[in-house]
Amino acid sequence: MRFDLDYAAEITPLLLRATITTFEATIGGMALALIVGLLIAIVRIAAPPPIARLAGIYVEFVRSTPLLIQLFFLFYVLPRYGVSTTPLVTGILALGLHYSSYTAEVYRAGIRGVPTGQWEAAIALNFSLSRTWTRIILPQAIPPIIPPLGNYLVAMFKDTPLLATITVSELLGTALSEAGRTYRYFEPLTIVGLIFLLLSYPSAILIKRLERRLVTQH
Amino acid sequence: MPFDLLPPLLGGAVVTLALTFTSAGLALILALGAGLGRLSRWRAVRTVAAVYVEVFRGSSLLVQLFYFFFVLPLIGIRLPPFATGVLSLSLNIGAYGSEIVRAAVQSVDPGQREAAIALNMPTGLALRRIILPQAFVAMLPPFGNLLVELLKSTSLVSLITLTELSFAGRQLVQQQGRVSEVYLLVLLLYLLMAYPLTRGMRLVERWMARRVGVGAGS
Numbered sequence: 001m002r003f004d005l006d007y008a009a010e011i012t013p014l015l016l017r018a019t020i021t022t023f024e025a026t027i028g029g030m031a032l033a034l035i036v037g038l039l040i041a042i043v044r045i046a047a048p049p050p051i052a053r054l055a056g057i058y059v060e061f062v063r064s065t066p067l068l069i070q071l072f073f074l075f076y077v078l079p080r081y082g083v084s085t086t087p088l089v090t091g092i093l094a095l096g097l098h099y100s101s102y103t104a105e106v107y108r109a110g111i112r113g114v115p116t117g118q119w120e121a122a123i124a125l126n127f128s129l130s131r132t133w134t135r136i137i138l139p140q141a142i143p144p145i146i147p148p149l150g151n152y153l154v155a156m157f158k159d160t161p162l163l164a165t166i167t168v169s170e171l172l173g174t175a176l177s178e179a180g181r182t183y184r185y186f187e188p189l190t191i192v193g194l195i196f197l198l199l200s201y202p203s204a205i206l207i208k209r210l211e212r213r214l215v216t217q218h
Numbered sequence: 219m220p221f222d223l224l225p226p227l228l229g230g231a232v233v234t235l236a237l238t239f240t241s242a243g244l245a246l247i248l249a250l251g252a253g254l255g256r257l258s259r260w261r262a263v264r265t266v267a268a269v270y271v272e273v274f275r276g277s278s279l280l281v282q283l284f285y286f287f288f289v290l291p292l293i294g295i296r297l298p299p300f301a302t303g304v305l306s307l308s309l310n311i312g313a314y315g316s317e318i319v320r321a322a323v324q325s326v327d328p329g330q331r332e333a334a335i336a337l338n339m340p341t342g343l344a345l346r347r348i349i350l351p352q353a354f355v356a357m358l359p360p361f362g363n364l365l366v367e368l369l370k371s372t373s374l375v376s377l378i379t380l381t382e383l384s385f386a387g388r389q390l391v392q393q394q395g396r397v398s399e400v401y402l403l404v405l406l407l408y409l410l411m412a413y414p415l416t417r418g419m420r421l422v423e424r425w426m427a428r429r430v431g432v433g434a435g436s
Contacts, residue, residue: 001292064366064412065405066373069384073401080397158278165377172281185288193285197276204276 001186008187011178015191018174025091025170026157032096033156034149037103042133044104045111055104062101068162070094075166091163099156106148110141147211154203158196171195220399223390227400230386231407237300237372237382238411241307242365248312253319254345267316274313280374282306287378303375311368315361322356323349351430358426362419366412373408383407 043055062070071094078090085093114137122132164173175188255267274282283306290297297305326349334344376385387404391397 061405061409064370064416065408066370066384068373068376069387069401069404069408072388073398073405076391076397077401159280161278161280162374164280172278172284176284179288185284186292189281189285189289193277193281196278196281197273201272201276 003190004184004187007182007184008191011175011188012191014178015171015174015188015195018169018171019195021088021168022157022160022170025088025095025160025163025168026153028089028092029095029099029156029160030153032092033099033103033152036096036100038107040100040104041107041111044108059101059104062098067094067098067159068165070098071162071166087163087166087168091160091166091168095156095159095163098159099152102152103149106145106152107141110145111137113144114140144214147207147214150203150207150210154200154207157200157203161192220396220403223394223396223400223403226386226390227383227403227407230381230383231411233300233380233382234369234372234384234408235411237303237307237375237380238365238369241304241311241372242368244304244308245311245315245368246361248308249315249319252312252316253323256316256320257323271313271316274310275317279306279310279371280377282310283374283378299375299378299380302378303372303380307368307371307375311364311371314367315364318357318360318364319353322353325356326352355423355426355430358419358423362416362423365415365419369412369415370408 040055040059044052044059046052047055071091074094075087075090078085118136118140119132122136127136160170161172163170164176167173169177171192175192179185179188252267252271255263256271258264258267283303286297286302286306287299290302330348330352331344334348339348372382373384376382376388379385381389383404387400390400394400
């Protein structure tokens with residue numbers, strides 16, 4: 001078995017185009033995870049105990065069950081309740097909700113890291129609750145947690161191939177359908193692996209550097 | 219409750235657990251090997267370990283799984299789906315685990331190593347008797363999280379035709395429809411397996427901390 005460079009060159013444009021879908025899924029999923037995760041974290045910290053408890057159970061449940069099954073669940077069950085979207089949107093929804101359970105914990109750690117004195121000062125200055133959150137707590141809570149959030153961005157990027165199972169033509173899906181057509185698996189799968197490696201390795205290094213800079217600042 | 223669905227799903231869950239524990243054992247060996255390899259005094263060992271870790275962390279698990287499934291037979295290696303699953307899961311999780319091992323070994327107080335040298339202890343003995351037992355306490359909490367990640371990742375092996383829990387769920391859906399019931403049950407079964415793993419690891423943590431006498435309660 002040898003690596004056929006001509007064939008590899010032939011399919012590379014196709015795979016690079018599919019990378020755009022992979023990016024769309026990653027960016028959409030992360031945007032959702034950042035918003036939902038923050039809401040869950042705030043509920044867990046500030047809501048009345050029964051509701052906070054419920055949010056905790058949600059986080060535990062979503063974190064402890066596989067993304068693949070959550071994806072299937074949304075893909076097959078949502079249409080039964082009249083919610084019909086494209087597979088890509090369903091995929092973004094699954095990625096975003098799954099990772100929101102991770103980002104919620106990161107946010108929570110960040111918010112807990114803000115000294116109590118900041119809360120007390122906001123109360124002493126008669127700040128409204130919403131102003132305390134948006135002007136005092138979150139601006140201090142979020143910068144230190146950017147590296148862990150970045151790590152989850154990279155992790156989500158590497159989970160996007162799962163969307164191939166619900167017919168999204170992202171990188172892996174495109175490679176598999178191309179391989180199924182020509183019955184040549186070696187070249188397409190190798191290129192897909194390389195694209196993932198070339199994109200996620202530098203991102204991981206970047207995040208590590210960011211982390212080190214934040215640590216030395218404090 | 220749809221109890222008639224349980225027997226085939228429980229059969230699948232047993233395969234999921236077998237897959238999880240077999241891969242966990244192999245991944246632990248790989249993690250220790252690669253994690254210590256990255257701290258080796260020989261450059262060649264460090265390079266090999268780093269390449270292994272970055273390749274398997276950098277490219278997606280699902281891509282790796284399909285790679286082994288489709289490309290290994292092309293070079294004459296035919297493995298049953300279970301072995302292919304164990305191979306890719308343990309290589310992937312082992313790469314993540316090696317970072318835990320590396321960080322934990324580096325977190326051991328340098329005075330401990332210096333004391334071992336001062337007592338004229340051979341490097342291997344110092345590693346086994348002094349460094350690793352203390353590092354192990356620091357490794358356990360992240361290892362517990364990784365074990366749950368591994369359990370969830372085994373669902374991907376259903377995509378290469380192994381009849382574990384997710385595959386059993388998909389078969390039931392194809393035979394009987396009942397999408398929401400089946401997938402909710404599958405999710406619950408994963409939760410039921412993840413929960414004792416988390417609790418069990420916490421017990422092991424406490425026991426180890428007491429035995430080694432460091433990091434107790436932290």
